[in-house]
Amino acid sequence: MPRRTNKQIKEYTLKSGKKKWKFQAYIGLDENGKQICVTRQGFNTYNEAASELTKLKAKGIEKSYQRPNQIKFDEIYELWFENYKDQVKESTANKLLIMYRNHIKPVFGNKYMDKVQVKTIQRFADKKAKEIVKYKDVVRQVGILYEYAIRLGYVKENPVKRIIMPKRTARPRRDIKHNVYTRKELEEFLVTAKNYSIRPYTYFYLLSTTGLRKSEALALTWNDVDLVGDKISITKTLSYGYDNKLIVQSPKSEMSNRVVPISTKLKQVLLEFQNYERKQALISNKLFHTSLGKYLTLSKPDQWLRAIYKTNPKLKKITIHGFRHTFATLLISETNVKPKTVQMLMGHETIAMTMNIYTHINNSNRKDAISSIKTLNI
Template sequence: MPKRDPHIKEYKNKRGERLFKFHLYLGLDANGKRVNITRQGFPSYNEAKTTYDQLRANGTQGYQKPKQIKTDEMYSLWFENYKGQVKESTANKTWQLYKNHIKPIFGNRFMDKIQVKAVQKFANQKAKEIVKYKDVVRLLSTLFEHAIRLGYVEQNPIRKIIMPNKTSRPRRDIEHNVYSKQELEEFLAAAKKYDITAYTYFKLLSSTGLRRSEALALSWKDIDLTKNTLSVNRTLAYGLNSKTIMQPPKSKMSKRILPISANLHETLINYKKSQKVIYKYLFHGANGKWCTLTKHAQWLNAIYKNNPNLRRITIHSFRHTFATLLISETNIKPKTVQMLMGHEDIKMTLDIYTHLNDQNKIDATNSIRELNI
């Protein structure tokens, strides 16, 4: 076995991992200053030896001290440009992803020191914690790609990891997190006793399939009680620094005109009559400005607190309740459901409501067995 170079030293880091390092004097640079190099973190002796020999052979010629940057600094550089290219709410969501997931692990670490092993462990852990773990991993990859362009790192360690195929965290149970028609009627009756504003809000969600923030953004100009239509033109969202902003809907398909049923028509007329002052927005604060993005949660919690026998569902599930009842109790076509829900493509509609298709298969099987011909 060849004798090892004594300049290559073995050591252990804080996690007990066996690594290699070296210290090398290259000579004097063009300004007469001594050039000393210390490199560490090599996973094997051979990698450390190869780098040591290359640096020693080149000497001070063309040598430049490598630039280093921490992940937090790189994120700030990248985000400054990114935030001007997307919706403010999207920029805020990206910041939340970074702050909550990447920053605690890698924020204070130099990017050129982050190894593939650490990134793989990070991806595996996020797959256990959150459903959209790939968004987090892709954001970290984007930062490494930006660092490569700016000359801070030579390679992106994300390219070398094995991305976990599926998250181990359970997805939302859409099939059971919706109301039956009877349960919806019981909830709306309880909401009506609690407060007419809250009742009107949940009636809108369950009668039109509006997203919760689309409903909060509605103005009276969006309601045409003559044509019985409702126009979706805006949505409330969290912008940078978590301030509430008004912006265009989620996607091109989200900007839509929805029909108003006779039942909802009556609800809106009664709600308008109940208002002492008719402000611009249907749902507003004391000064007439739009509600906060937490107001609907306060209404829902109060209704459930006053009516403990009601089965609890999430606010977003009133939108799913609308679509589920529409599909299960009518002959509506999936393409029409897509239009009403404002989904970008039909695949999204079908993916969300696959459980209805499964139930149809069961019903078909039972019917054929019963017919028995």
Template sequence: MPRKTNLSIKEYTLKNGQKRYYFKISLGENSNGKRIVTTRRGFKTYAEADQVYNQLSRVKADNFVKQNQITIDELHKIWFENYKNAVKESSAISESGIYKNHIKPFFGNQFIDKITVVDLQKWADKKATELVAFRRVIAVMNGLFEYGMRLNYVSSNLVKRVLIPKKTARKRRDTEKNVYTRKELETFLKVAKNFPIMKYTFFKILACTGLRRSECLALTWQDIDFKNNLLHVNKTLAYGLNHQVIVQTPKSKKSNRKIPISSSLRKALIEYQKQATHDKLFHTLNGKYLYLGTPNIWLKKIYDKNPDLKKITVHGFRHTFATLLISETNVKPKTVQMILGHKNIEITLNLYTHINQDNQIEAQKVIEQLNF
């Protein structure tokens, strides 16, 4: 039972004898010189009233909208001001993009208390046909309704009454083909060696370590331990709120890791270091970090000049490394998780399932060939 230290919160009694709490709060003057004062009533407990009071106290007078008269757009603006200060900039950018592309076009100008379950159900069903990660979009809308409830703009979270589709109706990307065999990878690297050494070294690192593109682009020479043959992954690149490249902590705690360097990669890094002019491995002419889309441009140039090469995406090199690691060695799942920096072992085990399915298909073929 919290101590009732907020003297602005008062208790009153309904006609049926039940107790409720209310408060009046001043948010100061807006840019027009008008003092903004609002009252909230109907809280069943002091704690609920105190929580909403504290949230409202952080709302600027110019951002305040009268109760039951707030649109999803206005609510998101208030919520996002708090959210962006509590998460990584990349997470804030991601959430902002989800709202802008998938929620705002449908509900941005609608008052939250006027949105119906039918509206939300039709929207959720539509998103399930358009997106693979549609549940994440619905989760953002759910969060907005929860926030609206806390600020007393809406009485219940109607998103919880939506029947969430079990799976997406959108055709998934064929990731099974986004991978090289050992021979195809060796051919690619041989071709890439004819290009500028920065480009070759980037793809060589991906092929030999399975790094994410953002992790590789963030590498500095301090991260390369030639003495112990280790590569330290302790940061990643991302786009910040001003759409500029920023450096931040890795994707998860498991992503902060040390990866052994093969003798082949060690030799390539030593050759590359001889030409190093900055502390960063991959950089612009003036030493700034590269944009995250730059490797896509590099890869396209390699494929354009060598049309006979099998085409995969930049992420396909990470998938290739994982596939070869599992199919050609006796490595254990936990070791794969450590090398790749997977947050959950389930992600790693899914890779094993994929490889085992391929083995099963191959086994059926060879047994059929024996046919005795």
């Protein structure tokens, strides 16, 4: 029997002689400074009472009765996140959760919000600008929490509005201008990849000739591939949810839900891969899968890439995302594709996003999607 260590939980006897459990717990102060207590009774076991007491604390009842201007960052974050997580995709909520835990919580988590000075937040922003590329997202999140605290009456102003946002000094992992292959470099890579293994070869060939994101390609099933109509439907993506659990969800944005044409050579590569899978008795509805037919993890393509580079150290090294950039770069530089068509193929939410990324490559007039891919014919 587990030890009954919580002295707030006590046993009592009904007139019938039946034993029951109850507790009385202090949960804080109201806005006038008066102590607030709650009483619950009628539990059949000590564990039932203990579970209910834990739930009351987890729901933040004690936070609701704190004095005005006395709430900690961790507490306001829990209140805010509880609402936020139901409005976005699980993967988006998980990324925000990780960002808070890694960057905000270690500095501010246990601090009372009304006690934090502007200079402290300025130093925090300056430090993050030197450490990470997306430091503004972190600083803005601190501001969002202050705005939420203002609405709840815990603080009167948002000190983040008073800082000077620093310039970024942290270097991007790789400049997009250098994170691409020329046609010759891509061909050299694909030859090495094919000699290494047909599965990673097919995967990287797919990225290079469609511009798919890593997670979009990993989520593909053969039902998404129309080898008769020469097109692939992008309707889902792999991502990490809470506790790093692999999940399948809708694409990144509405524009990311799209149909991408298949070049003649890519069609041939896919047919060869399909035939290989049949011969190896590895048939699965998923394009890229484990021996048990499950989705591969998001880290698998990076493992393939490192292995291919190890096979041929002379190859120029780019990231997985670099193959998406390579597709767009070659498409723009070697065809007359229109900017709007590039936006559609890449699944960018706005044309401005497309132009901001790729205007350094070519500003000439462009043509339409299917003919451009056939002209490219990698």
